[in-house]
Amino acid sequence: MSGDINRQIRLAARPVGLPRRSDWQFTETPVTGPRHGEVLCRVLYLSLDPAMRGWMNEGKSYIAPVSVGDVMRAGGVGRVVATKHPGFAVGDHVSGALGLQEYVSLDGAQLTKVDPNIAPLPVFLNALGMPGMTAYFGLLDVGQPKPDETVVISGAAGAVGATVGQIAKIKGCRAIGIAGGPAKCRYLVDELGFDAAIDYKAEDIRKSLRAHCPNGVHVYFDNVGGDILDIVLAQLARRARVVLCGAISQYNNTTPIKGPSNYLSLLVNRARMQGMVVFDYADRYPHASREIAAWIAAGKLKSREDIVDGLETFPEALLKLFSGENFGKLVLKVAE
């Protein structure tokens, strides 16, 4: 607590390509706070996300970049250890932008209480956290799937993708996932109830997609960009909706991003491609959380986390996202 040491990971340099160990700086400062209106949290779990790679770049985006020298931004869940905000008590669990560190003191208005009786804490970084909100609003608001339509999801075994596919099934759609490797593909079909999964590392994606989507793709939820986006574009159904959620294949490019050559399929098929940023839906998170929690309670939706232990493992752990090594939502455990 106050007076204790707070270990932190800061952005030391803007990465070129994949982030390297030298792009990070490990610092130790005394724990301070809470000041008036603030809550001091012990950080327990941190969310590792592909979007982090974007935050490390300079330039205008949907959110300000992390400044060189600052503690790296990260969502997380923690436990209140001291409080000067009337809405929080010591021992409460909270989620928010805690950052890559062991302790943080934040304005209570920036924190949300979470109830560990509803689900284990890491789930609040997955199906009940940003990935779940992204899946929910990206699929339902932007993708607007109708029953019996075919929904294709890339990065389908990832945190967002797995929830997208399960919500698609709950809504009466066919769900086809694209993922890397036989274990993830089996998991999608056997555990999560996807109708089919395509192993992009082993299969001819074009051919498998045609086989699984004889009437074309009605909704494509894109987490990866690159060649897979192009292949799916070529197989859109009339009036298809492409949800642009991410482009993980392009985040570490040192050459210009590969634009989708088949974009004119949008014209021929009167289809649309639309971007989404989850923060826009913040006022509807409570509703979505309640609905997702109910699906989890009813056994209709599963949340799988891949938990890596220790703050200091962050630089290597992050890279698992870009190699596809993680299996489930990648979470960093900072403390019990």
Added chain:
Amino acid sequence: MSGDINRQIRLAARPVGLPRRSDWQFTETPVTGPRHGEVLCRVLYLSLDPAMRGWMNEGKSYIAPVSVGDVMRAGGVGRVVATKHPGFAVGDHVSGALGLQEYVSLDGAQLTKVDPNIAPLPVFLNALGMPGMTAYFGLLDVGQPKPDETVVISGAAGAVGATVGQIAKIKGCRAIGIAGGPAKCRYLVDELGFDAAIDYKAEDIRKSLRAHCPNGVHVYFDNVGGDILDIVLAQLARRARVVLCGAISQYNNTTPIKGPSNYLSLLVNRARMQGMVVFDYADRYPHASREIAAWIAAGKLKSREDIVDGLETFPEALLKLFSGENFGKLVLKVAE
């Protein structure tokens, strides 16, 4: 008439790159028809359109390709010279898919009567024809511009683009056109009332766009694709709409189409890019035609045609579209 000679232009080969003279075959057949339910038309004016280039290619698109050996597809206006359909009288003027020929006999259901008292006949191939319908529904239905928003149009001096910009002004938007050469740019601003025009042949488009769109681009109506699409994507406003109407810069490519590298601007800006095909709006053409005719009558909307004389000039005339030589809607005059 029946017994007379009908000169026709047929597709002789599928072009590679720009269509060459050898891709066309000139034939002469006796004029036949009309059969029961048909109307025999003398073709007067034919519409030359960028879309024709797509119809010459093999493969699935929004419309079947023209078969090698068939009379080339073309919209046009003509005069009824004989009729076996109760809805038409000799001397009526009609529009429809007449094809590249001097006479055609078509089912009356495939023809629409046009009234030369409303506008000169070539206008029924421009603001009161497919280009006008494309501009109207593409801008209003897909682009959904709101007053005071900035609408950017590429190919702005072309048949579709000029009407898009004028409708944008009628709806209270700012209209910025991108066109080739000072004469077209002056025309857009001085004659059609655009707020500004950017000469893509002489200006740094990126810089000019930034100067003319300080709050970003709210609606981009794209007729050209390629580099210009990429430049505009980088300057989208939040929740912008990109209307994909065409990609004339790419139609004669012999290499793969250039996909828009900046497509992730759609994500960052929560924007959408949507394709449109005018035929989908056929049941609403009459309403749009009445509204456009009223704008023309009120002096709010101008329709400019670039008329080329003689069926036999078609192979060269068509190429003017791809070099940008035409100034106004390109129309082939076949007969008085």
